[in-house]
Amino acid sequence: MAKRGTYSAQEKYGLILAFDSREFPARDFKHHFGVAAFTVRKWKYLYETYGLEGLQKAKGWKHYSEELKLAAVQDYLSGNYSLIDVIRKYEISSDSVLEKWIKIYNGRRDLKGTRKRTENSMTKGRSTKLEERLKIVKHCLENSKDYNQTAQQFKVSYQQVYQWVKKYMEKGQDGLEDKRGRRKENIELTPEEKNQRDIKQLELENERLRAEIAFFKKVRGARKEAASLNQVRLTETYTAIQELHQEENFSILLLCEIARVSRSAYYKWLHRLPSENERINENILTEMKRLHKELKGILGYRRMAIYISRLFDMQINRKRIYRLMKVAGIESVIRRKRKKYVRSSPQHVAENILNREFKAENPNEKWVTDVTEMKYGTSQKAYLSAILDLYDGSIVSYVLGTSNNNPLVMKTLDQAIKKADGATPLIHSDRGFQYTSHEFRRKTKKANMKQSMSRVGKCIDNGPMESFWGTLKCEKYYLDKYETFEELEKAIEEYIHFYNHNRLQGRLNGLSPLEYRTKAA
Template identity: 60%
Template sequence: MLKKVRGTRKKATLGHIRQETVYLAIQALQKDESLSIQLLCEIAGIARSSYYKWLNRKPSACELENEQLTQVMLSIYEKVERTFGYRQLTLHMRKQTGKKINHKRVYRLMKLRGIQSVIRRKRAKYVRSTPQQVAENVLNRKFEATAPNEKWVTNVTEFKYGHGQKAYLSAILDLHDKSIVSYVLGHSNNNPLVFQTLKQALQAAPGSKPMLHSDRGFQYTSLDFKKLLDKNELFQSMSRVGRCIDNGPMESFWGTLKCEKYYLHKYETFQDLKKDVENYIHFYNNERLQAKLNGLSPMEFRNKAA
């Protein structure tokens, strides 16, 4: 019985959203195109009296609050170049307004305004190389860490700019707070790119000896990389062959970065690409809220733990 009542309530809510959308569309078309209300109502299949009743109604307290929340939502949505879905919008709206906003409410407001998040693209496939040395999958998908600099994950991803030119981003992510510890954007996918990323991470966290997990890319399986790890007393872990999920948090970050920034623009120069990558990583570390971090940004969560 309870399930039936919930289903009826859900249908009523969706019906209200569709009706509200129709009224808003008629209002916008009449204002922008100077079309007849009678004609628009006939096309929409609703009575003209129903539209005027909606137009002249006195907004309820809930409707007024929804309008205020909608403006906050749209402001955040535009700031992040229309990339956030209802989950991210909910987190940011809660923080900005100080109110306990339900994610279902934000979803309904998005439907009313006809907005949605961008769709992530499928990852490219790469040819595997013969490794010089490999390590076991010690991390074993245990993606939680009790303290900063306990477990790091790393990888390299590719970008394109100009006329078929390529750039490569190497980064290290801390599993404790999902922050990007270090990153290097270069023109070549080679050992120096990866080595420099690790050296920068060690400089940012002096004295740390975390586990470092990667895939089986040629840089990470090289003997020189193993020597660098041993020199700094870092323990190495590697994903199994063909198991991208073994390095899930790093892959997730690449998807987020590309979805919320890279895919939205066409870059003519390396410097343009570099500027946006740097700006996004700063935004991600310091402003982008995460539900798994209690609604905080990575650096807020990290500082709170400290």
């Protein structure tokens, strides 16, 4: 039999009999008869179901409802049915038709039902009055925008009904008024008409400005989760348009112009259905939040990917989990990646003049200073800067702040200089960036103070200060938990007052630091 594209019902029946005879294996059937075995099996099913009429060539388009298309696509995407099963279940004309529906659905477009085209859709329009147009529009809206039926009932054209409904949806009853005619020039207007036109123009400009301001505020809002889950371009823009239309009653057309998107693209987004991939992402996100809460945040994205893959019984890429965790603001509480330290060159370096000579004969003769880190709340950091007098071990000044920066150290130094009453002590520190800065050098030089610095990597050169930090943390900081910065600040203030006035020390002959200083004076 010659190879060709169309066959009569009798020829199809003959090919079915030849296929059933098993004279040739299925893989060689096309070579001998020019028809694929898959096509003959489809004809066989049609013959067994509808008889010889099922093999007749279709006389026209077959029409499918929107519900049938959606049900067929969802059955196939569920994985419970093969392509052939779905075609037979819903009596679809061919596999290419179903594949087209699937492509449309996965492309986030609407599956619209196919209807028979009516001759009335090409009917010539006729003249109507405002009351009649309003009646036609309301009838069309009450009947789910059935433009063909409305046009046929009222004997107007399809395009007229479509345009009237469109204008009514945008501008209400004013959109149905016939405003055709020549626009008057400004010189033809009366003063009253000119004022009315100017006022209307100002109102339109004001409305546009309000819409622009509101739109850009909305776009800057936080919608990361929704935008990242659906993976549709400009979702944030479309969401802003939708909210402003509902909340502020701005025109969709105006908002689309401001956003520089077409109105059809917005409505396409508005009526879209979530894809299979989006639904899976939503389910993954729900399970990730549950696991994060249940396991108290110990899962990073690598182990989270293992848990989620087991729960869904499918291999899920770690990058996908990482992206979704970032979208939901979920991160592990353990082993956070540290920022790479960038070593900087010191602006000023001093010699180690103190040289571990930690004894002082007089008050305000030798000071040591340093900064230490403390935590409060959920791993929030605070920094304590202090200056200690080596004569009696008292704290001359201290400042607690939330940033380890120059102002923290400079404020501590300023307080100490003010309390020193003209004294010019030697001040020793490590080589932190605050102490090697030009600003610290200028302040010490202005106060006639000598500056000394520890050697690199030699913490013991500043031993008394490090010893005080250990004492403060063991006797106060480690004994309690601090939820707020104010709680920590109050605790530090209480302890330093206790340390200076009431903490008795054997090396000070059983006196507190300030008692020892007073007795010496």
